[in-house]
Amino acid sequence: MISKHTQFETTLNIITKIQWLLFIGMLSYLLINYPNIPEWHYGNVLRINGFTLLIWTVVTFFSALISSYGKNYLKGFKYHSKFIALSLGFTLSIMVFVMANHIGGLIVFWMLMGFFMSKLIGINASWGEAKEALKYTLKYFLTGSLFLSIGLILLAFYTKEITLNGIISKVNEIPYYITLISGLCIITAAIIQSAIYPFHRWLLSAMTAPTPASALMHAGFVNGSGILLTLLSPILFASNTLIILFIIGGLTAVIAQFTKLLQVNVKQKLACSTIAQMGFMIMQCGLGFFNAAVVHLILHGFYKAYLFLSSGENIAHSKPQNQSNITIKPLQIIVVLLYSAVGTFLFGYLTGKGIHLNSGLFLTLIVAITVGQVTYNIVKEPSLSVFQKTVLPPVLFISGMVAYALMYNGVTTLMSDMPLVAVPLSVSPIEITFGIIFLIGFFIMKLGIYRNHPWIYAKLLNISQPNKKTVLMYKS
Known part of the structure; x- marks a missing residue:
């Protein structure tokens, strides 16, 4: 008889290997076909291009990495299988969101990203604080999804188009006040997910998540706003709202760097660091450099995943230090x-x-x-x-x-x-x-x-x- 534990370990190993194979396959395809990546469409519902494959490659890497790390870190954890299922659901929701061309797909899978992440934050159902963190973060994510829905549905209503490509092709025909309202709604959805001030407190409250879930959150979830703003960049230009992104991103970057210096908890310090980096990313979008924002979100994902997965070692090898004033000759x-x-x-x-x-x-x-x-x-x-x-x-x-x-x-x-x-x-x-x-x-x-x-x-x-x-x- 094979025990349930052995069956679970076998299944987990298979899932992890599949994730690594997906990453290797995506990366190989990009390298072989670079720079001429063919574009593929499934009707008006889905589209796959170079940007889609780039994000898929990054997402599958982080998913495989965290799955491998969690095999040992979460061994014996009561909700280990639930963690794996939620992580896979989160990964798939990002992948479908990036290739969605129908506004219904964009809205549904943006909402699912928040749903899966809130469940990961509150995965320990027997812990009261985790329950409260789940409810608190889910409230923010659903609010962001509501704003995104309003912005996209408003555009669809006035253009009579239900696809992203169709809306973008007619964006200059839409009355300015409509694009302005839609642009503000899209920006609100983005800054909520990236924990930009004044919506930053959900990320500071999400420390109940296991370390692998925190790594996934900081490396993949908060960065999602950069993807959203890139997909909808023509609407931001048409609504003249980029200056808003520039200002709130810059303010967040400075304030979060300040608050990082005051933290004594390593995960809270990392959370403040993430908020600051998301501020920089949003600011780059506000400057019109969406490619720089995408590079930033990828590099930040690698950096922050490493910091979270090695946070225990950092605690073991660190000691309190006195603040020193800057002196320079x-x-x-x-x-x-x-x-x-x-x-x-x-x-x-x-x-x-x-x-x-x-x-x-x-x-x-x-x-x-x-x-x-x-x-x-x-x-x-x-x-x-x-x-x-x-x-x-x-x-x-x-x-x-x-x-x-x-x-x-x-x-x-x-x-x-x-x-x-x-x-x-x-x-x-x-x-x-x-x-x-x-x-x-x-x-x-x-x-x-x-x-x-x-x-x-x-x-x-x-x-x-x-x-x-x-x-x-x-x-x-």
Whole structure:
């Protein structure tokens, strides 16, 4: 007699192998047919193109990775089989959503993504906090689905089209007030799922999920808004609502970076980090660079999956550290500024972004800040020699820029069938003003000025708290 446990282990191994085979198959198909990926349609209901296959490849990789990790991590877990079923349902819902051309499919599978994720968050049915987290997050996800439904149905009503391609082909014939309402509804659905302020609290309240589910959430679910905005980008352009994405994304990125510094729980710290990264992704959409947003969501998925799956090891090897103020010598300032300028030039040369007077300048600004921060961390490291401090920064950012440029150009090619991939916008006074505010906020954070003002500290701490019912409310 074969025990139920052995049967389950065998089934789990088969499912995991199938997932890895799917990933290998998707990746091989992309590589073999790149750059000319054939497009396939099933009537007006489904469509598969380079962008569809790109997202499928990423999704199947994360699904297979988390399934492999969960085999040992969740061994003996009462709801292990339920976790596998929900994870598969979530993966399939993303895959169908990406290839859906009928607005009914878009709405239904966007809703199913939220449903499966909320079930994963509250998978431990015997835990009161998990039940509350399930209800709390599901409320947000259903609200987002409602806004998406209103936006798409409104467009369908005025265009007499029920497919995404049909609506986009007639978007310029729709009255502006209709596209504006629809654009705002689509943006609301996107920022709810990405936990953008003021809808961020659901992600902070979702820590009841097992670590593999958290990895899937942060690597795959919150990134879904980037896919949604890319699919519906013509509507955002027609409604002139990109500036809204730029502002709320930038504000979220700065605020979430602040709140990350105040967290003592490793998963809450990672949640704040995810919110900040989603802010950057939304901001890239607002700048008209949907291809950059897709690259960002892919890279963030890899990075955050690694951080969550290795979070236990990080706890074991970490110890409390005192906050240190930023101190830098004049020569070090010159080195940081020089390398920031070189890194920015290299970024613009390799990707073509930021070399003209348009919204791409903001992306190069972020690159300059990132390169400067990395350089500062290296030149201030006491264990490194002068030679190492001189050589390491260019080696790191040159290799990083080249790798990013390769991926950026590859993703852009795969997205060539999409209606709008990268449409830089002219720089407006609003964007310049917000760029200055963004820089001021960054330096306030890095210099630790907020620590000298208790009311700022208290405000940041309060807005970065989960819903009270999801934290220690049901002690047994």
